[in-house]
Each structure stands twice: as C-alpha cells, then as structure tokens.
Amino acid sequence: xxxxxxxxxxxxxxxxxxxxxxxxxxxxxxxxxxxxxxxxxxxxxxxxxxxxxxxxxxxxxxxxxxxxxxxxxxxxxxxxxxxxxxxxxxxxxxxxxxxxxxxxxxxxxxxxxxxxxxxxxxxxxxxxxxxxxxxxxxxxxxxxxxxxxxxxxxxxxxxxxxxxxxxxxxxxxxxxxxxxxxxxxxxxxxxxxxxxxxxxxxxxxxxxxxxxxxxxxxxxxxxxxxxxxxxxxxxxxxxxxxxxxxxxxxxxxxxxxxxxxxxxxxxxxxxxxxxxxxx
Numbered sequence: 001x002x003x004x005x006x007x008x009x010x011x012x013x014x015x016x017x018x019x020x021x022x023x024x025x026x027x028x029x030x031x032x033x034x035x036x037x038x039x040x041x042x043x044x045x046x047x048x049x050x051x052x053x054x055x056x057x058x059x060x061x062x063x064x065x066x067x068x069x070x071x072x073x074x075x076x077x078x079x080x081x082x083x084x085x086x087x088x089x090x091x092x093x094x095x096x097x098x099x100x101x102x103x104x105x106x107x108x109x110x111x112x113x114x115x116x117x118x119x120x121x122x123x124x125x126x127x128x129x130x131x132x133x134x135x136x137x138x139x140x141x142x143x144x145x146x147x148x149x150x151x152x153x154x155x156x157x158x159x160x161x162x163x164x165x166x167x168x169x170x171x172x173x174x175x176x177x178x179x180x181x182x183x184x185x186x187x188x189x190x191x192x193x194x195x196x197x198x199x200x201x202x203x204x205x206x207x208x209x210x211x212x213x214x215x216x217x218x219x220x221x222x223x224x225x226x227x228x229x230x231x232x233x234x235x236x237x238x239x240x241x242x243x244x245x246x247x248x249x250x251x252x253x254x255x256x257x258x259x260x261x262x263x264x265x266x267x268x269x270x271x272x273x274x275x276x277x278x279x
Contacts, residue, residue, distance in 0.1 A: 175241025
C-alpha cells in the first residue's frame with residue numbers, strides 16, 4: 001500500500017468492521033480491542049459515539065499512517081479474530097476485497113496469514129512487496145545498527161532490480177535478505193551458534209560459512225521461532241534464490257517476472273511476523 005485510502009473506501013471499510021446487525025457485529029469495546037490486536041500503539045478508547053461514526057473518524061485520523069491502516073485491513077481478515085475461524089475470515093476478506101478493488105489492492109492468505117498486496121493489471125492476482133515499516137520492525141529483532149543497515153540495503157537492491165526488470169536478481173536479493181535476517185536473529189538469540197550450527201543429534205557442527213538458507217529455516221523452526229507451514233512455504237523462496245546459478249533456473253524452467261517477485265515476498269513477510277511473535 002503506497003498511498004492513503006480514499007475517504008469513500010475508509011467509510012466502506014468502517015461499515016464492514018462495525019457490521020451493524022450483521023453476523024460479525026462489533027460492540028464499542030470490541031472496536032478498541034480490534035485496533036489493539038492490529039498492533040496500533042495507543043489505540044483510542046471507544047468514547048460512546050455512534051460506532052460507525054467513531055470507527056470512520058479513527059481511520060480518517062490515521063489515514064497517513066499507512067502501516068497502521070494496512071495492519072488493520074489484515075487483522076479483520078485474520079481467522080484468529082473470529083470465533084468461527086477461517087469461514088468468518090474468508091467471508092470478511094471477500095467483502096473487503098470487493099471494497100479494495102478500486103484501490104488496486106487485495107488481501108490474500110499466505111500460509112494461513114493475511115497479507116495485503118497490490119493487484120496485477122488483470123485484477124486476478126495480488127503481488128506483495130517488502131513491508132513499508134520494515135526498518136522499525138527489524139530494529140528490535142537484529143543485533144545492532146550495522147546489521148540493520150546491511151539488511152535494508154539488501155532490500156533496496158532487490159527493489160532496484162525489480163523496478164528495472166532484473167527479476168532473477170530481485171529473487172536472489174530477497175533470498176539473501178532472508179538468509180541474512182535469519183542468521184543474525186538466530187545468533188543474536190543464541191550466541192552459542194557462533195561456534196557452528198548443530199548437524200543432526202550429535203556434537204558435530206557446521207561452520208557459519210557453510211550454513212545454508214535451508215539449515216537456517218530448519219533451525220528457526222526447531223527452536224519454535226517460525227511455524228511449520230511458514231517453513232514449508234519458504235521452499236519456493238529458497239529454490240528461486242538458487243537461480244543465481246543459471247543451471248538451477250534451467251532445471252526449473254522458470255522465467256521470473258514481477259508476479260514471481262511478489263509471490264516470494266509473501267512468505268518472507270509471514271516469517272517476519274513469526275520472528276516478531278517469538279521475541
């Protein structure tokens with residue numbers, strides 16, 4: 001999401017959130033709770049105004065905080081938000097996407113988590129990008145400013161490649177960013193890994209210079225820092241990163257495009273969410 005939502009879109013989303021007399025109607029206190037669940041800092045307390053007016057006003061005041069609005073849009077499509085789980089979330093997501101289509105946006109489920117993406121020109125698919133608030137989200141995860149700067153530089157290099165049609169190199173950049181993030185977070189949380197990553201159940205360790213993205217994902221999953229479905233969904237990112245080797249791309253027979261790049265950002269975003277949740 002690159003720009004604020006149109007005022008009419010905000011009004012329609014507010015209607016959807018409040019869902020007056022509908023199956024997912026929210027009371028005043030539940031509106032505040034929703035904002036808190038969406039990660040809004042200092043979420044306003046419901047003050048007794050008509051709920052639709054209150055929700056619309058809150059969103060209008062936050063309209064320039066694109067990250068906060070994005071988190072809210074994703075949260076109302078999150079199965080964990082509803083007693084009925086996935087069926088309720090899917091119904092809300094379908095209606096939200098009907099509202100967002102004129103904004104060129106859509107929410108899709110990536111490994112069981114809602115992610116906001118931009119619609120392709122044909123309106124059939126959504127492509128994802130690095131989160132706009134990536135710097136703020138990485139800072140508490142990584143070991144320091146040098147690591148943060150290097151990771152952000154890698155993301156910017158991937159963006160430059162994507163903007164200029166160098167899609168293979170963009171995929172390599174995304175994989176490299178993910179590898180760097182996981183390596184830094186794992187060592188930051190467990191400095192003993194500086195001695196090497198355990199191989200199997202024995203005492204043997206693999207030197208850091210030879211630790212693969214697959215091993216990093218396995219280790220993060222084994223420690224409970226990323227979920228199994230995220231781990232599995234990252235396979236495509238790991239495989240496409242290997243397109244740095246022409247032979248690997250030839251074996252897959254894939255010619256990457258912008259959609260391919262966007263597809264790979266989706267699982268990276270949910271892995272980032274898992275790392276945040278496991279702090």
